[in-house]
Amino acid sequence: MSATPSYVPHWIAGKPEIPEGTRTAPVYDPALGVVATWVCLAGNAEIEAAVASAKAAFPAWRALSLARRQAILFRFRELLAARTSELAAIITAEHGKVLSDAAGEVARGLEVVDYACGLAEHLKGEFSQGVSTGVDVHSVREPLGVVAIISPFNFPAMVPMWFFPAAIAAGNAVIVKPSEKDPSASLWMAELWQEAGLPDGVFTVLHGDKVAVDGLLEHPDVRAVSFVGSTPIAEYVYRTASANGKRVQALGGAKNHMLVLPDADLDLAADAAVNAGFGSAGERCMAISVVVAVEPVADELVSRIAQRIAGLKVGDGRRACDMGPLITAQHRDKVSGYIDVALADGATVVVDGRGIEVDGASDGFWLGPTLVDHVPTGSAVYTDEIFGPVLSVVRVASYEEGVALINAGRYGNGTAIFTNDGGAARQFQLDVQVGMIGVNVPIPVPVGSFSFGGWKDSLFGDTRAYGAEGFRFFTQQKVVTTRWLDPSHGGINLGFPQNH
Known part of the structure; x- marks a missing residue:
C-alpha cells in the first residue's frame, strides 16, 4: 500500500489505504467545472479487507460497556460541533451547495448523533417477574455485527449520520460506501471518529462504484444494509440484499407536492416554494417539486414565486450566493433537458434557468432556478423525479382534486399543505398517503x-431511518425465560409447557 495526496483513499483498519494499481474516478469541483482530485474505486481485495477489518473489530466493540461507548459518542459529537465549518467547506467544494446549506446539513446530522448519545436508554430491554410460578422473562437488544451504509451524493454528511450513530452506539461495526462524486466528507468523519477514541475497524470507509455496492450486498459477513438513493437502485438494493439474507432499509425517490389552499398566506407559500424547491439546487429527496395551487390563487402565487426567483443569486457556494451548481455536467444536462420536455408538452416556462449570469467560473455546472406553470400531469416533468432546480405548478379546482392528485403518484415521501384552516390541515393529515407531512412547513x-x-x-423494507426505529433496525432481540428451582420441584410432564 502507498499513499499519495492526489487521491481520496479508503479508510480501513484505522488508516488511509490506496492499493497499487487501483481503479479511480474523477471528483469535480462543480463550481469550477474541473477535476479537483481522484477517488479510489474498490475491487474485491479492498472489499474483503474492509469487511475483515470490521468483523475483527466487532467483538471487542460489542463487549465494551455502554458507558464507555457513550463517552466516545459524546466526544465525537463535541468534535463535530466544534468543527462544523471544516466539514461544510469539504461538502461545498465537492457537492456545490452553498456553505450555509452545507452547515445546515451537518447540524441536522448532529441531531441524530445527539439522539444516539442516549444509547443507554434506547438499548434497554424489558422485564416481567412471575409470568408463571417461579418464572421471570426479560429481553435484551444485541448488535447485528458488520453493517453497511450506502449513501447518495446529495447529502454526503447528513445521510450517513442518519444511520451510523445508532449502528455504532448499538455495538455494530460500520462500513460506509459514500458516493464517488463527493467522497471526502466520509473520510473526514472517519478521522474524527479516530480522534474521538473509536477503536480501529469500527468505522470503515470503502469508496467505489457498482462493484463495491454489489460486494457489500452479497458479502456473507455483512448483516444489514442501509441505502438512500433513487427508486430503481433502492429496489435493486432491497432485492439483492434480501436475497442474500440481510436486513435492509432502502429509501428511494420522491416527487413531493405542496398543496396551497385559497386561504393560505401567499407570501409565506411563495417563500416556502422557493426555499424548498431550489435549496441545494433542488438536489434533495425532500425538495418540493410540484406546487399544487387550488384556484383561484394560482396566477398570484406563480407571480410571487417568479418575483422571488428574480432576486436569487446563483454562483460559487463559497461566495455570498443563494444557490450553487449541480453536481456534474451530465446531471446538469439531464435536468436542463426537462425544460425542453415541458415546452414540448405544452407547459409554460415562466422562468428559464438556462444561460443565466452566475457569480462563478464559466465552466461550472450551472442551471438557474426554473419555474414551469400549467404542467400536464402526464408529462415526464410531472411524473419523474428530476432532482434539480425545476419547480412545476399544477392547477386544481378543489382540495379534493389536489389530494387525489398527490395520492395517485407512485411516491409517498414528503408533502406539505399551506393553509390557515386548522380543520383542512387536520383532514389533510388523514387523507394524504404520504409518510412525512408538513403543515405550513x-x-x-x-x-x-x-x-x-x-x-x-419511496421506501423498501419496513424500517425507517434514525430515531427509535434506527436502534431497532441495528439490533436484534433476545428473550430469556428463567426459573430458579426450589426444593419442592420435580416430576416428569411431557405435555407442552403452560404458564400457571
Missing part, C-alpha cells in the same frame, strides 16, 4: 428523535 424532515421514511415507492 415545506420540508418536513423529522427531528432526530423521530424517524425518517416515506410510503409506497
Whole structure:
C-alpha cells in the first residue's frame, strides 16, 4: 500500500489505504467545472479487507460497556460541533451547495448523533417477574455485527449520520460506501471518529462504484444494509440484499407536492416554494417539486414565486450566493433537458434557468432556478423525479382534486399543505398517503428523535431511518425465560409447557 495526496483513499483498519494499481474516478469541483482530485474505486481485495477489518473489530466493540461507548459518542459529537465549518467547506467544494446549506446539513446530522448519545436508554430491554410460578422473562437488544451504509451524493454528511450513530452506539461495526462524486466528507468523519477514541475497524470507509455496492450486498459477513438513493437502485438494493439474507432499509425517490389552499398566506407559500424547491439546487429527496395551487390563487402565487426567483443569486457556494451548481455536467444536462420536455408538452416556462449570469467560473455546472406553470400531469416533468432546480405548478379546482392528485403518484415521501384552516390541515393529515407531512412547513424532515421514511415507492423494507426505529433496525432481540428451582420441584410432564 502507498499513499499519495492526489487521491481520496479508503479508510480501513484505522488508516488511509490506496492499493497499487487501483481503479479511480474523477471528483469535480462543480463550481469550477474541473477535476479537483481522484477517488479510489474498490475491487474485491479492498472489499474483503474492509469487511475483515470490521468483523475483527466487532467483538471487542460489542463487549465494551455502554458507558464507555457513550463517552466516545459524546466526544465525537463535541468534535463535530466544534468543527462544523471544516466539514461544510469539504461538502461545498465537492457537492456545490452553498456553505450555509452545507452547515445546515451537518447540524441536522448532529441531531441524530445527539439522539444516539442516549444509547443507554434506547438499548434497554424489558422485564416481567412471575409470568408463571417461579418464572421471570426479560429481553435484551444485541448488535447485528458488520453493517453497511450506502449513501447518495446529495447529502454526503447528513445521510450517513442518519444511520451510523445508532449502528455504532448499538455495538455494530460500520462500513460506509459514500458516493464517488463527493467522497471526502466520509473520510473526514472517519478521522474524527479516530480522534474521538473509536477503536480501529469500527468505522470503515470503502469508496467505489457498482462493484463495491454489489460486494457489500452479497458479502456473507455483512448483516444489514442501509441505502438512500433513487427508486430503481433502492429496489435493486432491497432485492439483492434480501436475497442474500440481510436486513435492509432502502429509501428511494420522491416527487413531493405542496398543496396551497385559497386561504393560505401567499407570501409565506411563495417563500416556502422557493426555499424548498431550489435549496441545494433542488438536489434533495425532500425538495418540493410540484406546487399544487387550488384556484383561484394560482396566477398570484406563480407571480410571487417568479418575483422571488428574480432576486436569487446563483454562483460559487463559497461566495455570498443563494444557490450553487449541480453536481456534474451530465446531471446538469439531464435536468436542463426537462425544460425542453415541458415546452414540448405544452407547459409554460415562466422562468428559464438556462444561460443565466452566475457569480462563478464559466465552466461550472450551472442551471438557474426554473419555474414551469400549467404542467400536464402526464408529462415526464410531472411524473419523474428530476432532482434539480425545476419547480412545476399544477392547477386544481378543489382540495379534493389536489389530494387525489398527490395520492395517485407512485411516491409517498414528503408533502406539505399551506393553509390557515386548522380543520383542512387536520383532514389533510388523514387523507394524504404520504409518510412525512408538513403543515405550513415545506420540508418536513423529522427531528432526530423521530424517524425518517416515506410510503409506497419511496421506501423498501419496513424500517425507517434514525430515531427509535434506527436502534431497532441495528439490533436484534433476545428473550430469556428463567426459573430458579426450589426444593419442592420435580416430576416428569411431557405435555407442552403452560404458564400457571
